[in-house]
Amino acid sequence: MEYSLHFGAVWASFDKLLSGLAIGLGLAVVAVAIGTVLGLLAAFASVGPYRLLRWAAAFYVSLIRNLPLLVLVLLAYFALPQAGITLDKYQSFAGALALYSGAYLTEVFRAGLISVPKGVIEAARAIGLTRLQTNVSVVAPIMLRNALPSLGNTFIGMFKDSSIAAAIAVPELTFEARKINVDTFRVIETWTVASGLYIAACVVIAALLRGLERRFPKF
Amino acid sequence: MSDKQHPLLAIRGLKKQFGATEVLKGVDLDLNKGDVVSIIGSSGSGKTTLLRCVNLLEEYQGGEIALDGETIGYRSGDGRRRRLSDRELSRQRAMTGMVFQSFNLFPHLTAAGNVMLGLRKVLKLPKAEARAIAENWLARVGLAARADHYPSQLSGGQQQRVAIARALAMNPKLVLLDEVTSALDPELVQEVLNTVKGIADDGATLLIVTHEMRFARDVSSRVVFMEQGRIAEDGPPAQIFGAPKNARLAEFLRTTRH
Numbered sequence: 260m261e262y263s264l265h266f267g268a269v270w271a272s273f274d275k276l277l278s279g280l281a282i283g284l285g286l287a288v289v290a291v292a293i294g295t296v297l298g299l300l301a302a303f304a305s306v307g308p309y310r311l312l313r314w315a316a317a318f319y320v321s322l323i324r325n326l327p328l329l330v331l332v333l334l335a336y337f338a339l340p341q342a343g344i345t346l347d348k349y350q351s352f353a354g355a356l357a358l359y360s361g362a363y364l365t366e367v368f369r370a371g372l373i374s375v376p377k378g379v380i381e382a383a384r385a386i387g388l389t390r391l392q393t394n395v396s397v398v399a400p401i402m403l404r405n406a407l408p409s410l411g412n413t414f415i416g417m418f419k420d421s422s423i424a425a426a427i428a429v430p431e432l433t434f435e436a437r438k439i440n441v442d443t444f445r446v447i448e449t450w451t452v453a454s455g456l457y458i459a460a461c462v463v464i465a466a467l468l469r470g471l472e473r474r475f476p477k478f
Numbered sequence: 479m480s481d482k483q484h485p486l487l488a489i490r491g492l493k494k495q496f497g498a499t500e501v502l503k504g505v506d507l508d509l510n511k512g513d514v515v516s517i518i519g520s521s522g523s524g525k526t527t528l529l530r531c532v533n534l535l536e537e538y539q540g541g542e543i544a545l546d547g548e549t550i551g552y553r554s555g556d557g558r559r560r561r562l563s564d565r566e567l568s569r570q571r572a573m574t575g576m577v578f579q580s581f582n583l584f585p586h587l588t589a590a591g592n593v594m595l596g597l598r599k600v601l602k603l604p605k606a607e608a609r610a611i612a613e614n615w616l617a618r619v620g621l622a623a624r625a626d627h628y629p630s631q632l633s634g635g636q637q638q639r640v641a642i643a644r645a646l647a648m649n650p651k652l653v654l655l656d657e658v659t660s661a662l663d664p665e666l667v668q669e670v671l672n673t674v675k676g677i678a679d680d681g682a683t684l685l686i687v688t689h690e691m692r693f694a695r696d697v698s699s700r701v702v703f704m705e706q707g708r709i710a711e712d713g714p715p716a717q718i719f720g721a722p723k724n725a726r727l728a729e730f731l732r733t734t735r736h
Contacts, residue, residue, distance in 0.1 A: 378578055379583075379584060381578070382576070382644075383595070384535065384568070384571060385533055385535065385645075386571070386572065386575070386595070386644065387572025387648070388600060392568075392599050396599060397584055401586055477630055478586065
């Protein structure tokens with residue numbers, strides 16, 4: 260059987276793919292922003308002096324990390340309304356991805372926290388900084404610098420996971436590509452172009468993060 | 479200024495244990511303003527732990543430490559002894575400066591940034607004033623030209639001098655120096671010792687843990703020999719190094735003299 264490539268049909272709907280890409284990126288940015296806050300809180304809790312908070316952080320991480328993202332997304336979109344919480348598909352997906360990324364980021368930040376030398380923390384305490392001041396002015400910046408490379412990995416992973424939103428009909432890139440595929444039957448062309456867009460976006464994200472890494476002093 | 483009723487630092491019956499191991503078994507030590515006291519002794523004798531208790535980096539189980547008349551670290555009332563709040567401990571820690579064996583500079587801040595952090599966050603000074611004080615202190619330790627270098631761009635000796643500037647800039651009542659040359663390459667030791675000698679000559683009150691016997695002899699007004707968690711001998715350098723009374727001290731000096 261011959262299959263001759265015709266990209267024309269895909270280019271005709273290219274604007275749909277681009278808007279899908281923008282929606283996916285937007286969802287990922289919102290989710291990762293919330294997830295970063297969750298991850299920071301849970302990471303500091305998990306290495307902190309309060310046993311209850313350590314347990315809460317450990318429970319959160321193991322609960323979320325042991326659920327497939329797709330299940331979490333379906334749970335948020337279909338089960339929450341039954342419990343009286345109604346979110347639109349964007350909100351429920353962003354919320355699910357935020358929770359999910361938060362669990363992974365907790366581990367990334369926790370590893371970064373463990374790598375902060377104890378002596379440096381003592382030096383901060385010795386000049387009279389309180390525990391909170393030490394965490395904000397000394398521990399957090401060192402931790403972020405140490406965590407940056409794996410942070411980049413997680414960010415890229417979360418952006419790619421925005422494709423899961425297609426399962427609840429969020430018109431992001433994968434959803435739009437599937438529609439074009441069904442409408443035009445240009446299977447190879449559609450998915451090749453969609454893949455190209457994912458790769459291009461990830462390369463740009465990676466470059467931005469590397470740029471950020473270079474701005475931090477080396478230590 | 480030897481007001482015996484009110485020494486700058488008064489340690490009474492200090493006891494500290496790590497689990498079942500008793501590290502300090504009742505230490506008494508007084509320092510008056512302007513004193514330079516060196517603590518010598520073999521590793522494991524409790525020297526460093528003593529310094530860390532004074533700076534409240536370690537908790538201790540018995541005894542009392544008073545700094546300039548204020549009992550630090552604990553509050554006792556109705557027969558119970560309670561560790562002070564983080565806020566109180568931080569305020570009291572700011573009254574002493576500490577220089578560590580391994581420098582412990584903040585790696586994400588420049589030399590000036592290291593000196594400025596405490597001035598800004600603890601003493602709440604405006605940025606320009608903190609910067610001026612930092613530059614002044616960096617100049618005094620001979621690092622005026624390195625103010626905007628990061629620790630990773632400095633030699634060990636330079637890093638330790640920044641750490642000294644960081645401690646002194648806070649204008650502490652007492653400076654604790656914990657084996658400040660032990661992690662340095664031999665050729666860098668002297669520049670740090672000269673810096674310490676300089677601040678001693680300027681009248682700072684110093685409590686020094688050191689393995690540099692010649693330095694302890696040159697710079698100290700008093701030398702304390704610690705042995706198994708106790709102070710075994712306390713006297714002027716001439717007595718400690720010239721005519722030690724304690725047999726273990728004599729033995730220690732024989733083995734460390736090279």
